[in-house]
Amino acid sequence: xxxxxxxxxxxxxxxxxxxxxxxxxxxxxxxxxxxxxxxxxxxxxxxxxxxxxxxxxxxxxxxxxxxxxxxxxxxxxxxxxxxxxxxxxxxxxxxxxxxxxxxxxxxxxxxxxxxxxxxxxxxxxxx
Numbered sequence: 544x545x546x547x548x549x550x551x552x553x554x555x556x557x558x559x560x561x562x563x564x565x566x567x568x569x570x571x572x573x574x575x576x577x578x579x580x581x582x583x584x585x586x587x588x589x590x591x592x593x594x595x596x597x598x599x600x601x602x603x604x605x606x607x608x609x610x611x612x613x614x615x616x617x618x619x620x621x622x623x624x625x626x627x628x629x630x631x632x633x634x635x636x637x638x639x640x641x642x643x644x645x646x647x648x649x650x651x652x653x654x655x656x657x658x659x660x661x662x663x664x665x666x667x668x669x670x
Contacts, residue, residue, distance in 0.1 A: 545569035545659045547639050552664030559629050559668070565622040565639030565661060572620040573597065576645050579613060579624050580654065581635035581666075590650040591637070592624065602645065607633075629668045636663040 551563040565577070579591040592613040594601040601613050612625040622639050640657035642649045654660050 547641070547659050547661035549637065549639055549661045549664040552637060552666045554667045554669065555629055556670050557629060557631060557668055560625070560627045561629065561666060563624040563626070563637055563639075563664060563666075565624075567620040567622070567641070567659075570641070570659065572615075573617045575641040575643060575658065576649075577613075577615060577622045578640045578642060578649075578657065579611075579622075579637060580640060581633075581637045582663075583632070583635040586635075588654055589635070593645050593650065594622065595645065626666070629666075631668045634666060634668050636665050638663045 546568045548566045555561050573596045576593055576595055578593045580588050581591055582588050590604055591607055592601060592603045594613045594615055598615045610628045615622045638654060638661055640660040642657050
């Protein structure tokens with residue numbers, strides 16, 4: 544059974560850093576684009592990044608470009624999100640999700656329409 548499990552969230556001060564991990568199992572990890580999406584309190588789902596199967600191409604939302612870095616280790620079936628220069632507006636539940644392609648429609652889809660998704664990890668940026 545396919546599973547994605549996020550970890551690494553927590554409380555951090557503005558300007559700080561966190562590294563999220565997403566461990567995948569039960570499917571061929573390298574066949575999928577891997578996404579990070581987030582949902583802030585009282586707001587809708589926001590796409591953060593998308594990394595292709597080999598990890599050679601990654602796209603970022605303008606709101607995180609230059610501060611966040613997504614990477615993957617296919618040997619470990621793990622996706623990462625390095626978050627630097629964190630801001631209070633980055634506070635959200637962060638989810639990893641998978642899809643077989645990258646497109647505008649995939650970036651805007653609800654979490655439950657991805658092929659697989661995790662349970663999320665809370666990131667709180669506050670002093």
